[in-house]
Every structure is written in structure tokens, then in C-alpha cells.
Amino acid sequence: QQQVKQSPQSLIVQKGGISIINCAYENTAFDYFPWYQQFPGKGPALLIAIRPDVSEKKEGRFTISFNKSAKQFSLHIMDSQPGDSATYFCAAQGGSEKLVFGKGMKLTVNP
Amino acid sequence: SAVISQKPSRDICQRGTSLTIQCQVDSQVTMMFWYRQQPGQSLTLIATANQGSEATYESGFVIDKFPISRPNLTFSTLTVSNMSPEDSSIYLCSVLSGGWGYTFGSGTRLTVV
Structure with missing residues (x-):
């Protein structure tokens, strides 16, 4: 059973556009929700993370929106750039659960 | 955040052989994690390695296939034993760094032929 469901699997946007990646979870014990960015040949790098006591967190062009009731x-x-082209993973962790990842989304930003 | 060095970065191995992957962290950490990322797929946790105790393996992974050592608080190794082509993956080391984040090494890209 997949604990974190991520969509879409891939996305192509034009430079300057908005890229949106969605994730859903079932386990209410999760209390830490990070996003990772992975470039080919590299390990995932933490991009931004949120805990459920806030509904939104913004860091530069990257914003996490969190809906606790909808899980x-x-x-x-925002303002997507060709350098943002990478694979993005959402993840969740909490309670006795280990960090679990979504399936990932490959983002391509065309110049 | 912690800096992780992982070696080798890639290798091509014959089936039936074993490969040991090294993970060195620039600071002392309690837990180290080993993940597998199959081609084009997400990350799957193999095991958690604590210094001074046996590693804890996730469902589907066994010690005979993936023995892990954790001799001190900055170093760990993962061995992929008796390899088959199905073991071709990226293997990643990770640590919990600071208050929040999990830091990952660059990974070892293993191809078994």
C-alpha cells in the first residue's frame, strides 16, 4: 500500500509558468512533510518542508500548501525556470513511521 | 546540514559477486539510513543502521543479501551480496541532519551484468 500518493507523474511547463505537484497521505501519524529535488546522477536534496501546524510555507519561488483535514x-x-527541471519527490514521516516517499514527478521547464 | 560522501559513485559488476558501498558523514550521527532507488522509481528504505547494534531491515530486505556495518558514528557500509541484474539500482545513504532534514549522499549507481 502506497502511503504517499503523488501526482502528476510528469509535467511540462513553459519558462515563467507555475508548476504544481500534489500529494496525499492516509496516515494521520505523519507530522513532517518534506519535498525533495533530484537532478540526474545526484541524490535527493531537501527543498522545503512543512509541519501540520501551518497551512502554508514559502521559500523564494517554492511554496508548500498543506490541508490537514483533506490530508x-x-x-x-512560481516563475518556473529551466534550471528547475528535475524530479520532485514528496515525502512524509511521523510517529513510528520512517520517511516514506511519493513516486516522484519529472518536471521539464521549456525555455 | 551534514555532508555525506559515498563511494563508489558507480560500478558495473558481474552477477554472483558482491559490492560494498561506503558512506562517510562529516559529523557524528545516531542513525544512518540506506535506500534503494530502482531506475525511474522512488526511494525505498532498505535498513536503518545504528552504531553499536544490528541494523533494522525493512520488509522485503534481509541481512544475508544486504549486510550493513556501522563501526562508528560517522561511517557505514552496505554490501549488496550475490548480485543479480535485478539489483541494478542507485543505492543511497542518508542521515537525519539538524532538527528536520534528511540529507542524502549522491548515491552509488550499480549495474549488474
């Missing part, structure tokens, strides 16, 4: 969270990338 959903999303990543918005």
Missing part, C-alpha cells in the same frame, strides 16, 4: 499537500513552483 493533502502540494508544492507550487
Whole structure:
């Protein structure tokens, strides 16, 4: 059973556009929701993370929106740039659960 | 955050052989984690390694296939034993760094032929 469901699997946007990635979870014990960015040949790098006591967190062009009642969270990338082209993973962790990852989304930003 | 060095970065191995992957952290950490990332897939936790105790393996992973050593608070190794082509993956080391984040090494890209 997949604990964190991520969509879409891939996304193509134009430079300057908004990229949106959605994730949903079932386990209410989760209390830490990070997003990772992975470039080819590299390990995942923490991009931004949120805990359920806030509904939104913004860092530069990256914003996490969190809906605790719906058990959903999303990543918005504003003003998307070709350098943002990478694979993005949502993840969740909490209680006795280990960090679990969504299946990932490959983002392509066209110049 | 912690800096992780992982070696080798890639290797091509013959089936039936074993490969040991090293993970060195620039600071002392309690727990180290080993993940597998199959081609084009997400990350799956193999095991958690604590210094001074046996590693804890996740469902589907066994010690005979993936023995782990954790001799001190900055170093760990993962061995992939008796390899088959199905073991071709990226293997990643991770640590909990600071108050929140899990830091990952660059990974070892293993191809078994």
C-alpha cells in the first residue's frame, strides 16, 4: 500500500509558468512533510518542508500548501525556470513511521 | 546540514559477486539510513543502521543479501551480496541532519551484468 500518493507523474511547463505537484497521505501519524529535488546522477536534496501546524510555507519561488483535514499537500513552483527541471519527490514521516516517499514527478521547464 | 560522501559513485559488476558501498558523514550521527532507488522509481528504505547494534531491515530486505556495518558514528557500509541484474539500482545513504532534514549522499549507481 502506497502511503504517499503523488501526482502528476510528469509535467511540462513553459519558462515563467507555475508548476504544481500534489500529494496525499492516509496516515494521520505523519507530522513532517518534506519535498525533495533530484537532478540526474545526484541524490535527493531537501527543498522545503512543512509541519501540520501551518497551512502554508514559502521559500523564494517554492511554496508548500498543506490541508490537514483533506490530508493533502502540494508544492507550487512560481516563475518556473529551466534550471528547475528535475524530479520532485514528496515525502512524509511521523510517529513510528520512517520517511516514506511519493513516486516522484519529472518536471521539464521549456525555455 | 551534514555532508555525506559515498563511494563508489558507480560500478558495473558481474552477477554472483558482491559490492560494498561506503558512506562517510562529516559529523557524528545516531542513525544512518540506506535506500534503494530502482531506475525511474522512488526511494525505498532498505535498513536503518545504528552504531553499536544490528541494523533494522525493512520488509522485503534481509541481512544475508544486504549486510550493513556501522563501526562508528560517522561511517557505514552496505554490501549488496550475490548480485543479480535485478539489483541494478542507485543505492543511497542518508542521515537525519539538524532538527528536520534528511540529507542524502549522491548515491552509488550499480549495474549488474
